Structure formats: structure tokens, C-alpha cells
Amino acid sequence: MTLSPVDIFGSRILLAGPGGQVAAPIVEALAGQCELTAVARFSDEKQRQQLEAMGVNTVKGDLADHRSLQACPSDVDYVINLAVVKSGDFDYDLRANAEGIGNLMAHCRSAKAVLHFSSTAVYEYAGQQPREESAPLGDNHRAMFPTYSLSKIAAESVCRFAARQYGIPTTIARLSVPYGNNGGWPFFHLLMMKEGMEIDVHPEAPNFYNLLHSSDYIEKLPYLLAAASTEVCTVNFGGSEAVSIEQWCEYLGELCGLQPRFRDNPQAFGSLQIDTEKMHALIGPTKKDWRQGLREMVEQLAPELLLA
Template sequence: MKRADIEGKRILITGATGQFAKPLVAAYAGRAQVFAAARYGKEEDRAEIAAMGATPVRIDLSDPASLETIPEVDYVVNAAVAKTGDFDRDLQENAEGVGFLIAKCRNAKAFVHISTTGVYAYEGLAPRKETDALGDNHRSMMPTYSIAKIATESVCRFAAKTYGVPTVIARMSVPYGDNGGWPWYHLLMMQNGVPITIHPEGPNLYSPLHVDDYVEKILYLLGAATKEVVTTNFGGSQAASVEEWCEYIGELTGFTPIFQKDEAAFGALSIDTTKMHSLIGETKVDWRDGIRRMIKALAPDTLKTAA
């Protein structure tokens, strides 16, 4: 395993105001010169990023001309995503956008593109390998998401190989932590008595990835980048089901999950971690500890006294 040394280097992080990328900006800004790229439609977002010690850079991946504001950088983490539901717009911004971004950053030492396990076809409960079939997994809730992500991976490979940029495509599972994530939304649903939709073929297993782990492991992904382009799963080393973590949230808070079975739900999407572990090692945060910390950070009043 090889860990990229970002100390004093110049690193571009796109989607910088999003739930996934903002912690990266906060964690790396004290160690590297971070250029935090986003649309910055709100001035308070720009101010927050600047307060972290990063340099806000306004870009729009649907507008290649806007990328001229990006300086020369050593490393790139592309966490930008468009999921408007409009196919033309989402394919342009995601797929074409990553191609233009790699062309602009063609001198980077390494490029990490954050993809999703949502590119995999639903095939029951077996953990997904990187070689497994792809499909339109998320159409029931996000009609453009899986197709746009699959297209983006293809353009990413083409552009990286064309320009000789060492690249990793990381198919991420469920990111969560003190800043929220899917389990946080489930807590809110439980608190308000809203049914949680799950696939009838349970348990609905995923590989939740705590923010502490991905902040550490992104550096190993950068270190694993090659010009042949590496595609790997990226999630927690432990699998946990939606049913399991909702029941645990219930133990901590006293809220009761209401599960509603629906064939249109996503279904299990846990990952085979074999390749991931060979590249970046195992993750450290137990999902129970991570969820307890999340609730303590975001809704401490909901915790039982003994939790």
C-alpha cells in the first residue's frame, strides 16, 4: 500500500461544499494547499470554506470555460455530482465534465474520481465485486443517477488514459459521520414516524464508510493511482444492513423504525472488499460507534441517558 504525501502540495477537491467533500477540505487544509472547487451559489458557503484555510475556486463542470480558474495542482479528488433528473444536464455535467476536468489537470500526479456502488445491477445479497454486472440501480429514486455515473466512469477512463493521468475510480458505498449521511436521514424518519422503504429481499446490506476512515483512505487511493486506471470498491470493511442500523438507532434513542417493503427499493449493495483492502487496507471505525457519534454530534437530545 502506498500513501500519497500531500504535505505542502497543491490539491484540488471538487464538490467541496457537499456532505462528502467538505470534511476532506477541513482535514487537508492544514497540511496542503487546498483548492476547494464548487459553484458557490451562496456566499456563506464560500466564507465557510475560506475559514477552513482553503482557497475557494468557482467552477461549473457543465461549463468547460469555468475550469480555467483552476491552477496547476499535484492531486485531484473529484467528488462533484449532478443529479437533477434531467439526462442531458446530468450526462453533460458528470460525464463530459470529468473529461474536461482531467484535460485541465493533465499534469496531476494522481486523480481520484468518486463514483458509487449505485452503478451495480441488483443481484441479491452477494457482496459486489468490481467485475460484477452494472445496471440502472437507483432509477426508482434518482432516474439519472446510475446511468450518469456509469457514463462518467467510462469518460474518466478515456480521458485519464488519453492524457496519461494516474487515476483511481472509487465506487463508494454509504458515507456518513458527524456531518450526517443516510443513517441520519433514517433517524429523522424514525423520529417523525415516517416509513423507511426497504427491499423485500433482506437484509438490505451496505458497507457504511465513516468520515474518519475516508479522510484517511483517500490518501491511499491517491497513492494507488496508475495510468492504466484502477477501479475499486470504497466502503467500510464491515457490512451492516439498513434494518440493523435503524434498530440500533432505536436502541440509542427509543424511536421505532417502521419498515415498508417495496420491490422498487434499492436492495442490498454491500461490497467485496478484497481489492480495496489490497490497495488501502481495512477501515477502523465500527459502524455502531460511528452512528452513536453521529447522533451525539447532531441530535444529542435524542439519546437515552445510558446511550
């Protein structure tokens, strides 16, 4: 039996990292339901103005600097952390990603729940074996993002410390491959196919992931908040059905009359399928079929590529 979702209507939410591809649909959905404050460095002032036009309160702050968070409200109901830094500078990325969630939680100690988005990139490569939450961790994404996996692992540790130290109910959601009508990894593959570029894949094929549509991760947010505990609930978060890079590229090719060209590369990200048993028990299965989701994505972003 799945959890009952929290009622976020009218609640006060502090969201860190509103500018990313994953965050954009969440911000749009929450803006009309609650009192939403977004904190980010806001190097692009236009983005900040767009958020405020949606009714979102904004604070210019850097999670790596706890002093810059003083302008954030501290008496919020919920904290959602989607912020991520991938500069390649280990010192700064660890401060922003790992110390950053600690700074955020220390500032919002009275929150009813914190939802920290991590990544399945924390898992050690293990071929096609679905990763349970207890699976070994490793430096998975080093070849492309040197600091990413390590800073995500460090952030989880700081998040657990803060939850127990301050008594804040917390959920860590390890995100698989998010996508939607604003893009994602499959859309990059489509653009590569359009240009006739080769798509690097790990030679131990097929390379499985769990595509997670934006409509599903928005719908599951209140359930993830409901799962929060001071002992910290760590859960995989992806689509209920595993699908390989090869499969989704072939399907995109069918939709658009394109032929994917794959190139074996041992340095490419290998299969990262998740075990969904705990996720299903807590928050239930996802609803969007990956084929339908990919078609809707192409209809929205590149309708000219679709075959008649």
C-alpha cells in the same frame, strides 16, 4: 501488503464539489495540510466565504463548461473529484458528471494522480451477493434519482478515457454509504423514526451496505491516490463490515428508545453489499466500528434523543 500512502502535506490539490456531505470533512481535513483549491458553482455565496475563511482557495466554475475551469490552477499535484449533479435533466447531468471529469482532467494533465469518486449505484441489483469490481453494471437508482446511476457509469468511462489519453494516473473509488458526525443516510432514518414514519426497504431483506465513516475515508485518501495508475485502478470503497439498513435502524432505535417501522417496497434501493477483497489488498481495512460511528453521530447531531 497494502500500498504506502502518498504524502499530501504541502501539496497542491484541486477539489471539485466541496459542498456535499461527503466532501465537507475532507475539505476540513485537507485545508490545514495542503494548498487546497475548491471549484464549484457556488450558488450559495456564504459557503464560498466559509471555505475561504478556512484558507481554501475557491473558483466559481461549472464542470459542464470547460471554459469556466480556466481560472482553476492546472499545475496541481492531485485532483479529487467529489462533484455530482442530480437535477433529473439527462442532458445537463451527463455533461456535468461525465463530461465534467473529462474537462477537469484535460485541464490538469500534469497531475501526479486523480481520485474520482464514483458510487456502488453503478452496479446492477443482485440481491445479497457482494459486488466485485467486475460485477455487471446497471441503472440501479432509477426509481429515486433517474439520472444518477447512468451518469456515474458514463463518468467512469470518460475518466478512463482521459487517464489513458493524457497519461494521468487515476483511481476510481466506488463509494458505498458514507456517514459521520455531519450526517448521512442513517441519520435520515433516525429522523424518520423520530417522526414515526415508515422506512421503505426492499422486500428481499436484509438490505446490506458497507457504512463508511468520515474518519476512515479521510484516512484512506492518501492510499487511494497511491493506487492510481494510467490503466486506472477501480476499487470498491466502503466499510470493511457489511451492515443492513434493518440492523442500523434497530441499533439507532436501541440508542434512542425508538422503534423503526419498515415497509416493503420493491422500488426501494435493494442490498448493495460490496466485495472488499481488492480494497483490503490495496488500502487495508477500515477502523471505525459502525455502532461506535452511529453513536458518535447521534451524540453530535441529536444528543437529546439518546437514552440516559
